[in-house]
Amino acid sequence: MSPLASLNKYFWKYKWHFLLGMIFIILSNYFRILTPQVTKYVLNTVEVSLQKKSIAADSHIKTHYDPLVRIFINQFTKRDSTFKTRILYCGIMLLVLALISGFFMFLMRQTIIVMSRHIEYAQKNEIFNHYQQLDTNFYKTHNTGDLMNRISEDVSRVRMYTGPALMYLINLAATIGFSVTYMYNENKELTFYVLSPLPILAVTIYYVNTIINRKSDKIQSLLSDLTTNAQESYSGIRVIKSFVQEKAMLGFFEKNSELYRRNAISLAKTEAIYFPSMGLIIGISTLLTILTGGLYVINGSINIGVIGEFIMYILMLTFPVMAIGWTASMIQRAATSQRRINEFLHTTPTVANAPAPVTTTLKGNITFDKVDFVYPHTGIHAIKNFSLVINKGEKVAIIGKTGSGKSTIAQLMLRMYDPPKGNITYDGIDIKQLDLTSLRSQISYVPQDVFLFSDTVENNIGFALEKTTPERIYKAAANAAVAREIEGFPHKYTTMIGERGVTLSGGQKQRISIARALLKEHEIVLFDDCLSAVDAKTENEIIGNLYNYLHSKTAVIITHRIFSLFNFDKIIVLQDGAIAEEGTHRELLERAGLYAEMYYNQQQQEKNAVL
Incomplete structure (x- = not known):
């Protein structure tokens, strides 16, 4: 099935735009296609006038007119109008037909093109919403630049199919349908000679489209690589500058850009075959019309007006026929882009809600029962046979060196991953049965890798809630020991963060x-090594504030430092993904094990820093 079939749901949603657009295209072409017939009548009238003979003298030559044009011509016959009167009214008729055709063309664009914009809007929302449903592992295995390219460049190319390509395709069918029908009714043999080059056109289009499809697919892939390269360079510009690697990064970008350029130029050269081919074929058709039509006029088979009519039909067919290549190219590109979009839309998250998820207010009882976890994208065995019971209101510290598996515990608590072995429960309910949105919304989480949005300080602090008050934001900033510094910013809480x-x-x-x-x-607070970049004085201030804030809450604080001033109910020491030691601060010091070693090393480092 074509990738574009997935767009049918949008065409059904905006079916009235689509149907009305088709009607307006047909009406626009119908009134435009009458122009050659009025022109034929004018030329025939001029021929009769120049040869000074009556129209009745040519009555043996059968001429076909559309019923609407026939009604118009009959008005002259009834009134026995003069030559000048006929020419004048025919000119007015041509102007009226152009205005009516133009009006329906305006309506055509207001329906088809507007429909394509609605589809573009809906599709971008669908993709963005799906992106947000995908799990953490997906984002670790896909580039941000590629994700951005699919929601922007690929969707734009699909819009060219749902709008201009469809409009031109229907317009092409209507123009060819009306033109060939009227030409055939006028003179079958002349129609055959005029349209005989078209099979060559069909073969050319089929051959070139095959090449375009292959090259377009390659270009989209290269564009994603180029976007990823640029996005990573912009994000890491400080690292690039600090290591003086601007020239190296430019060379890397130029290499990718050159590869994209060569392929894009190759595609452009292929597409360039269309227009000269169309021009040549249309030119041949025009020559055949004049040559063959002239012979028929000499033989007395047709009037000279028929030649003018056929030439106008050929000229009317010029743009639609030349647009076959353009339209086919847009459709091929859209199919390639939609295939890339479908790859992600058909990706199902490995972490998802159960068929009947449980929504409940969490009290703060958390249990890890023989949890084992291996990262799927790296194969790292991060957690091994981990068991831990955290009761409501307890303060638990998880301590360990880098790579010991501390942050993995946080990811599992938020259900960013599902462990292949073991169970995690909240208040006795399996975490896999809990509603994801409800679970995560009830945990106050500070990640190890801080991410702030390009917005005001106030909006960054209030990001977690839909509605809040300035007083609550000020209080939260004070508890985090950052209020004084915010007050020193140029615009305080409305200062924009880069x-x-x-x-x-x-x-x-x-x-x-x-x-x-x-x-x-909320009742559960999860801090993942969130004080690594603050000084000792600020750290003590934050810990003092947290002690009051966390009074009745369940708190899990993950850190590589030891907070001796904070009275933890439990301290878990991790080593290579397994629990090495467990107990209170005093108990662990008395054991003189790994925790005690870490504590004394930290004390020594702090003394050396003071000296």
């Missing part, structure tokens, strides 16, 4: 991210 928070320091970004989580006021 993309990914580029205008802020690492510590400021982390604290704004903490404020965002504290604003939610």
Whole structure:
């Protein structure tokens, strides 16, 4: 099945736009196609006038007119109008036909093109919504530039199919249908000679379209690579500049750009075959019309007006026939783009809601039962036989060195991944049975990799809630120990933050991210190594504020540092994905194991930093 078949749901949704558009295209072509017949009558009238003979003298030559044109001509016959009167009224008739045709052409674009914009809008929303449903593993295995290219460039090419391509295709069918019908009714033999070059045109289109389809697919893939290259360079511009790699990155971009350019030029050269071919074939048809038609006039088979009529039909067919290549190219490109879009739309998230998900208010009881987890895209065995019971209101610290599996625990708690072995439950309910939106909305989460939007400070803090108040935002900022610095910004809480928070320091970004989580006021709080970029003094201030904030909440704080001032109910020490030690701060120090070693090393580092 063609990839474009997936667009049928949109055509059904906007069926009235589509149907009315088809009607307007047919009406526009109908009134435009009458022009050659009126012109034929004018030429015949001039011929009769120049030869000074009556129209009755040519009555043996049968001439076909559309019923509407015949009604118009009969008015002259009844009134026995003069030559000048006929020419004048025929000129007015040609103008009226042009205006009517133009009016329906306007309506045609107002329906078909507007429909394509509606489809473009709906399709972008569908893709964006689907992107948000896909799981974390998908984003780790696909480039951002490719995702952006499919929702922008590919959707734009599909719109060219749902709008201009369809419009020109229907217009082509209507123009050819009316023209060939009237030409055939006028003179069958002359029609055959005039249209005989068209089979050559059909073969050319079929051959060139096959090449275009293959090259278009290649170009779209290269464009995604180029977009990804540019997006990564823009995002990592500070790293590029700090390592003085501008020249190297430019060379890499130029290499990808050159490959795209060569393929695009190759496609353009292929498409360039269309228009000269069309021009040549149309020229041959015109010559055949004049040559053969002239012989028929000499033989007395037709009037000279028929030659003018046929030439006008050929000229009317010029653009639609030449547009066959353009339209076919747009359709082929749209099919390629829609195939790329469908690849993602048909991708189902590995993490999804159960058939009947449970929506409940979480109290804060969390249980890990022999959880084992391996990252599917790398094969890293991050968590091994992990079991942990966290009761409502408990404060638990998960400590370990880099790569010990700490952040994986956070990802599993948010159900960014599903463990292949073991179970995770909230208040005795399996996490896979809980509604994803309900689960994540009830956990105040501060990620390890802070992400801030290019928006105001206030909107970044209030991002987690649809509606909030300035007072709540100020309180959250104060608890995160960032209020004083925000007050020092030029526009305070309305200060714009650059993309990914580029205008802020690492510590400021982390604290704004903490404020965002504290604003939610939920029973479960999850902090993933969120104080790595703040100094010791600020860290102590935040911990003091958190101690009051977390009084009755269930809190899981993941860190590589030891917070000795915070009274944790449990401290879990991870090593290579497994629990190495478990206990309170005092118990673990008394054991003189891995935790004690980490604690004393940290104390020594802090002393050295002071010195």
